């Protein structure tokens with residue numbers, strides 16, 4: 001036994017003995033002199049024995065920790081009492097108290113400190129004594145105090161209200177899921193966890209400027225005022241009236257979307273439409289800074305360049321012999337005709353380069369022209385002498401210098417269709433239309449073009465996804481992930497409540513993917529991670545477990561996949577998830593299984609309970625039976641950030657710091673204690689408002705007033 005262990009001295013504080021041992025449950029018979037109804041082991045009178053109370057079973061390395069999960073009485077023989085002779089007494093039954101204990105972990109005492117180890121490796125044996133923990137031991141169990149457990153989230157009512165601390169590295173580093181029914185206190189706990197962790201870190205720094213990043217994706221607009229006492233909080237939402245509040249317009253411009261996201265929102269078909277869509281995206285991004293006419297020239301002539309380079313690479317023989325020499329000659333001729341046409345419609349600045357290229361290609365074509373004759377169908381057939389390697393090299397050189405002189409970067413060096421490069425998304429349908437005409441594939445692309453045009457002409461979406469002059473990636477990242485040292489604030493609230501339902505999954509998927517990829521790149525370039533926490537309320541809406549049959553290109557499925565990737569890989573890049581959901585059974589099992597810490601509030605639904613009990617890392621059986629009856633504000637913290645599961649009463653949040661989701665007060669409104677005048681005209685006006693239409697702020701009388 002450990003020398004430093006002080007558990008021996010406690011053996012005489014025995015309250016009972018182990019009667020039976022199984023891996024999940026230990027039965028204990030209480031001594032008849034064990035405390036009845038109150039115990040004073042914690043310094044203050046505490047109820048004993050009570051469900052969720054802790055007991056210890058000393059062993060060779062310290063003591064096993066158990067939590068009381070059942071208490072009962074069984075009839076036993078009347079106990080022998082010292083100094084009494086019971087010769088003639090009738091053997092009356094004695095109400096023997098027994099209890100069941102769920103094993104939780106081991107408490108050790110080393111170097112003057114208690115520490116806890118999760119899980120039980122050395123089981124007790126029958127006859128082992130059971131003791132009550134002292135105040136210090138109880139605190140060590142519930143306070144959860146490793147060296148980095150610094151901020152307090154609540155108290156443990158089952159352990160004389162000892163404070164419960166958590167380690168932010170553990171809590172946020174491996175994803176946290178806050179689960180519970182509606183009204184059980186999830187959003188308030190999330191608000192509290194963010195607030196108390198930031199406040200605690202600020203207290204530790206002399207100037208209070210900390211480098212923390214919380215990105216809150218808020219589908220119901222609940223969190224909008226919850227952090228108003230923080231000096232800088234960046235808030236984004238679909239703006240109706242810019243003057244009225246401190247929100248900025250939520251922007252997830254279409255140039256940020258990758259091709260997969262485009263495929264899913266445009267419902268492009270795999271074979272006929274996606275390749276064209278991708279080509280259009282790539283080409284638009286390649287020449288996004290150039291005018292449309294320049295882009296067309298650049299795209300056409302860079303593909304010609306590729307073609308001639310291909311011929312050169314595959315061997316000169318193909319243009320020396322029939323029919324290759326004739327084909328190449330005809331290619332040069334049609335290029336010259338096209339250049340001739342372009343010279344009438346092109347921008348003035350392209351006139352000179354077009355003339356030069358036309359002259360050079362024309363010269364090569366004429367040099368190798370032999371004769372022409374009328375073919376069988378009446379077509380003119382041109383015969384050419386063999387072309388030389390030099391002819392090909394001269395053509396390549398001429399096209400290359402043409403591309404450079406119109407300001408076109410050669411496509412292979414340009415960005416791919418997934419790079420977040422600004423371009424005007426309104427050009428996209430026109431562009432696909434042009435490509436479809438060139439390739440004679442209009443009939444396959446008509447519906448795609450129509451769908452994209454309809455989406456872009458929708459006013460509700462235009463403000464979110466449209467292109468604005470001056471758009472750039474760096475500004476977007478600074479706004480949504482935060483600047484250097486989080487100088488522009490630690491919290492960003494993205495209110496999604498007014499985002500049209502058609503694009504909400506896409507918006508969430510794009511925001512989270514860009515954040516994830518930005519952090520990935522940060523680590524690759526800087527070498528370290530940038531710790532960031534992404535908070536997602538109503539997670540079951542965005543990370544829905546779907547049947548296998550579902551279309552993998554639907555926006556729901558794309559959104560789920562993005563979060564599954566973050567859940568799997570986010571930790572390596574410093575991205576932690578804080579998920580909040582009232583329907584754990586509907587959440588993606590991949591995401592849920594990657595969450596290492598859980599804060600479980602009241603869960604009534606049996607499906608949700610079943611699911612939670614499958615995912616929780618500890619063998620909790622009995623403790624989870626309490627889930628349906630947990631009062632608001634109470635929750636069970638378990639997993640990586642809690643060495644043993646703890647029933648926590650979450651700290652009380654001031655009214656102004658709570659998310660705006662309080663229960664509706666029917667009675668007070670019915671009885672006029674709270675006024676609710678109705679002016680549907682304002683709501684109707686705002687609802688039907690065109691993009692330019694005025695919206696009148698609500699009058700005083702129409703707002704909610706409290707007496």
Ligand SMILES: Nc1ncnc2c1ncn2[C@@H]1O[C@H](COP(=O)(O)OP(=O)(O)OP(=O)(O)O)[C@@H](O)[C@H]1O
Nearest residue numbers: 182183184185186187188633650651652653661662
């Ligand atoms: N820590 C807390 N401090 C103060 N009040 C709390 C706390 N937790 C919960 N409450 C009370 O419970 C109510 C419901 O809590 P909350 O809105 O957080 O529940 P929820 O589970 O997030 O509900 P929903 O899923 O519908 O959003 C709050 O309005 C608040 O009055």
